[in-house]
Amino acid sequence: MTTGRVLVLNCGSSSIKYQLVDVADGVALAKGLAERIGEPDGHLHHQGTDGEVVRDDPIPDHVSGMRAILASFEEAGPDLSRSDLSAVGHRVVHGGERFTNPTLIDDGVVDAVDDLATLAPLHNPANATGIRVARKVLPDLPHVAVFDTAFHHTLPLHASTYAVPPAWRADYGVRRYGFHGTSVAHVSREACRLLGREVDDCNLIVLHLGNGASATAIAGGRSIDTSMGLTPLEGLVMGTRSGDVDPAVIAYLQRVADLSAQDVDDQLNRDSGLLGLAGANDIREVNRRADAGSRDARLALDVYCYRLRKYVGAYYAALGRVDAIVFTAGIGENDAEVRARSLARLERLGVVIDPARNASSRRDARSISPDGADVAVLVVPTNEELEIARQALEVARA
Numbered sequence: 001m002t003t004g005r006v007l008v009l010n011c012g013s014s015s016i017k018y019q020l021v022d023v024a025d026g027v028a029l030a031k032g033l034a035e036r037i038g039e040p041d042g043h044l045h046h047q048g049t050d051g052e053v054v055r056d057d058p059i060p061d062h063v064s065g066m067r068a069i070l071a072s073f074e075e076a077g078p079d080l081s082r083s084d085l086s087a088v089g090h091r092v093v094h095g096g097e098r099f100t101n102p103t104l105i106d107d108g109v110v111d112a113v114d115d116l117a118t119l120a121p122l123h124n125p126a127n128a129t130g131i132r133v134a135r136k137v138l139p140d141l142p143h144v145a146v147f148d149t150a151f152h153h154t155l156p157l158h159a160s161t162y163a164v165p166p167a168w169r170a171d172y173g174v175r176r177y178g179f180h181g182t183s184v185a186h187v188s189r190e191a192c193r194l195l196g197r198e199v200d201d202c203n204l205i206v207l208h209l210g211n212g213a214s215a216t217a218i219a220g221g222r223s224i225d226t227s228m229g230l231t232p233l234e235g236l237v238m239g240t241r242s243g244d245v246d247p248a249v250i251a252y253l254q255r256v257a258d259l260s261a262q263d264v265d266d267q268l269n270r271d272s273g274l275l276g277l278a279g280a281n282d283i284r285e286v287n288r289r290a291d292a293g294s295r296d297a298r299l300a301l302d303v304y305c306y307r308l309r310k311y312v313g314a315y316y317a318a319l320g321r322v323d324a325i326v327f328t329a330g331i332g333e334n335d336a337e338v339r340a341r342s343l344a345r346l347e348r349l350g351v352v353i354d355p356a357r358n359a360s361s362r363r364d365a366r367s368i369s370p371d372g373a374d375v376a377v378l379v380v381p382t383n384e385e386l387e388i389a390r391q392a393l394e395v396a397r398a
Helices: 062-076 107-118 124-136 150-154 168-173 181-195 249-257 262-272 273-278 283-291 295-319 329-334 336-342 355-359 383-398
Strands: 004-013 015-022 027-035 043-048 051-055 085-093 141-148 201-209 213-219 222-226 324-328 376-381
Touching: 004 124, 004 383, 015 062, 015 383, 027 062, 027 383, 043 062, 051 062, 062 124, 085 124, 085 383, 107 124, 124 141, 141 181, 141 383, 150 181, 150 222, 181 201, 181 213, 181 222, 181 324, 181 376, 181 383, 201 295, 201 329, 213 295, 222 295, 249 262, 273 283, 273 295, 283 295, 295 336, 324 329, 329 336, 336 355
Parallel strands: 004 085, 085 141, 201 324, 324 376
Antiparallel strands: 004 015, 015 027, 027 043, 043 051, 201 213, 213 222
16 A cells, blocks of 8 residues: 655645645545735634644735745644655646646646646646745655646547637647546545446446536546536536536627627636526525525526536436446535436436435445445545545655
């Protein structure tokens, strides 16, 4: 078994989320968040082996944030200098066509991550900043980039190729990349273990349902189709993202509403999805409003679950044989009603949910389908940090 401890970093434009992961035990020894970086009211919360650190002080920049995080480890543990720290693993959203595996970081890799900001302008620049800062503060450790898009590099051409002009594909990299790959990699492996099947003999549909949401068809451990595309906007309805829409909506709104292409893009990403339909992007609030009689909230749930069911049917057809449908992430793991509604009327495909099992408050990986069902329905908690740690450690020790 691979052993060692990895500091996992997920850097945003104004935040650093982190965990110290023991790979052998699969547990987080410490975790925390430095947020509101660059704002007057910075905040840091560290949960360590010897207690907690909570600070509400300005964090001028990411370097200051990293130094505050290291100071929190010193104050509340564990001591990083005595933690058998083997590597630093960095979550990077977009690897483009260049990065299809976790990669040991050097200056060229950091520059390439920055260059890929054309494909992920909200994420990759922050990821690159976090890498530069962490390498400066922790210079004696190997740093490894783990890419959200990498798991989907196995997509066959017929699934990754858009029917667009050749120059778009060749010159600008317009194709389906897919996201949530780190989560899907972890969850699919755990699902096969739960089924008692080898990964290379297991066909799955994984539904990663959080504020961002995606569906992935997996055949024998390989992603063969996924709902997110060039960007995370395509596919399922999400918290604030629209998912699938007619691309002509951009030109249409330019004509009739005098909106720029950037305006439309911003609103499809930030003002749409559940927020656009129900006025709230948290599905718990949408459920509350629906229970209180809101027609908008009821419609939002109808659209959300209908889109899920469409993708399940499509990926069932793509796979030919499905061993399990797997729910994960915040909504997938916790919302029994969404799970039931999104798989309703699929009994002829062998997909059935046991109501009592589905309603259980258990938090572990589990089956919610009846014993002996043709297609198992599973709930498997995601753990992206553990997956990043595993991959980073394998690269660092290769």
